[in-house]
Amino acid sequence: MAQQAVTTPSKTPKRGFVDSATNSRGVTAVAYLTPAMIGILLINIFPILYTFYMSLTNRNGPVRFAEGNYEITTREGSTWLPDFANYTRLLSQSDFYIVFGKTILYTVVCVFFFFVVGLTFALILNNPQIRGRAIWRTLMILPWAVPYWITALIWKFLFHGQYGPINQILGLIGIQGPDWLLNGTTAFIAVTIVNVWLSYPFFMLILLGGLQSVSNDIYEAAEIDGAGWWRQLFSITLPLLRPVAIPSIILSAITTFKILETIWLMTRGGPVTRVGEPGATELLLLWAYNQGFQGGQRFGLVGAFSVVVFVLLVLMTLAYTRVTNANRGVYE
Amino acid sequence: MTKRMGPTGMLVQYIILIIGVVFSIFPIYFVAQAALRPGNSLYSTELQLIPANATLENFRYVLTELP
Numbered sequence: 059m060a061q062q063a064v065t066t067p068s069k070t071p072k073r074g075f076v077d078s079a080t081n082s083r084g085v086t087a088v089a090y091l092t093p094a095m096i097g098i099l100l101i102n103i104f105p106i107l108y109t110f111y112m113s114l115t116n117r118n119g120p121v122r123f124a125e126g127n128y129e130i131t132t133r134e135g136s137t138w139l140p141d142f143a144n145y146t147r148l149l150s151q152s153d154f155y156i157v158f159g160k161t162i163l164y165t166v167v168c169v170f171f172f173f174v175v176g177l178t179f180a181l182i183l184n185n186p187q188i189r190g191r192a193i194w195r196t197l198m199i200l201p202w203a204v205p206y207w208i209t210a211l212i213w214k215f216l217f218h219g220q221y222g223p224i225n226q227i228l229g230l231i232g233i234q235g236p237d238w239l240l241n242g243t244t245a246f247i248a249v250t251i252v253n254v255w256l257s258y259p260f261f262m263l264i265l266l267g268g269l270q271s272v273s274n275d276i277y278e279a280a281e282i283d284g285a286g287w288w289r290q291l292f293s294i295t296l297p298l299l300r301p302v303a304i305p306s307i308i309l310s311a312i313t314t315f316k317i318l319e320t321i322w323l324m325t326r327g328g329p330v331t332r333v334g335e336p337g338a339t340e341l342l343l344l345w346a347y348n349q350g351f352q353g354g355q356r357f358g359l360v361g362a363f364s365v366v367v368f369v370l371l372v373l374m375t376l377a378y379t380r381v382t383n384a385n386r387g388v389y390e
Numbered sequence: 391m392t393k394r395m396g397p398t399g400m401l402v403q404y405i406i407l408i409i410g411v412v413f414s415i416f417p418i419y420f421v422a423q424a425a426l427r428p429g430n431s432l433y434s435t436e437l438q439l440i441p442a443n444a445t446l447e448n449f450r451y452v453l454t455e456l457p
Contacts, residue, residue, distance in 0.1 A: 175410075178406065178410075179406075179407070179410050182403045182406060182407055183407075185403065187400060188400075188403065188404075188407070194407055194411065197411045197414065197415060198410055198411060198414050200414055200415065200418060201414045201417075201418075204417075204418065208421075209417070212417045212418075212420065212421050213417060215420075216417060216420065221432070221433050221434070223420060223437060223439070226436065226437035227437060229437070230437060255413070255414065255417070259414075
């Protein structure tokens with residue numbers, strides 16, 4: 059603070075006056091910042107550090123683990139676990155890798171459909187011959203406006219085996235629909251459909267914006283060269299959409315990766331086909347939630363899990379900023 | 391894309407659009423019409439997209455009787 063006062067050219071010759079003025083300005087700034095800082099510390103920083111602390115302690119509930127051989131050995135009179143027992147336990151557990159693989163599958167499938175569905179509708183809505191494009195666009199964006207939990211509950215009812223309209227409509231064309239949420243594979247499909255419903259408007263908007271910045275001249279030139287529709291799509295449209303598409307793909311991959319409430323409200327991670335194994339839709343965070351709060355109370359383990367996932371997501375976020383920075387370099 | 395679409399191309403595009411709009415609107419519509427259904431007629435095993443005996447009773451209940 060004092061250094062700043064010296065280096066900044068001052069209009070008043072009296073140094074003492076300048077010092078006190080900048081000091082009081084500094085005090086004011088700190089006073090303004092304090093409430094926000096306290097909030098951030100209490101709400102963001104403290105829980106993260108506390109989770110990290112818990113992941114090193116013996117805070118696992120009385121319920122035994124499925125195989126029953128996880129004995130926690132603590133030092134005398136200490137709650138600290140030796141040898142990062144929670145981490146080694148987590149990373150040597152086959153459930154974790156099953157859940158992890160399933161989550162990656164889910165993310166890939168979801169993001170693929172986000173992109174394909176979003177791109178399809180963006181291409182159609184970008185066609186100037188379609189009438190009433192504003193109305194179509196508004197109707198298509200509506201799913202985005204519905205809160206997640208309401209969506210989840212609506213779809214839970216829609217997928218109901220007997221009362222759900224989806225099965226009733228299928229019944230009209232003579233198909234006996236399955237009990238969607240009670241069967242492993244169909245529950246996974248249902249959860250994917252819901253997530254696509256929730257997220258494709260985002261992609262549609264982003265890609266539509268990207269499409270509108272593509273100049274028509276390029277297409278005309280391609281047409282003179284005799285390129286067909288598919289050729290134009292793959293050689294012109296998709297490469298030119300890249301700077302818009304890749305950041306949004308990474309972003310939605312991150313949000314899909316840590317999806318929790320939508321699926322939890324629909325299936326609670328079930329249906330469980332075999333006792334002691336993760337359910338069909340029990341993705342990464344759902345699994346952790348169920349380990350922590352649904353009977354298991356293995357908070358130490360969940361803490362370790364959170365730290366692992368946190369590191370993964372940080373890596374993905376770094377990749378994201380890298381990609382966007384690379385693009386910025388190209389386009390500026 | 392600049393090429394003028396033939397009538398079949400346009401038709402295909404409109405059909406895809408309509409499917410998309412049905413897909414995105416249907417859940418919202420379903421909730422809206424479910425709000426108008428009387429009693430527990432929502433739990434019927436027959437498909438009913440337009441509520442019979444539509445009523446605003448549910449709204450009255452929510453606005454006046456729920457604490």
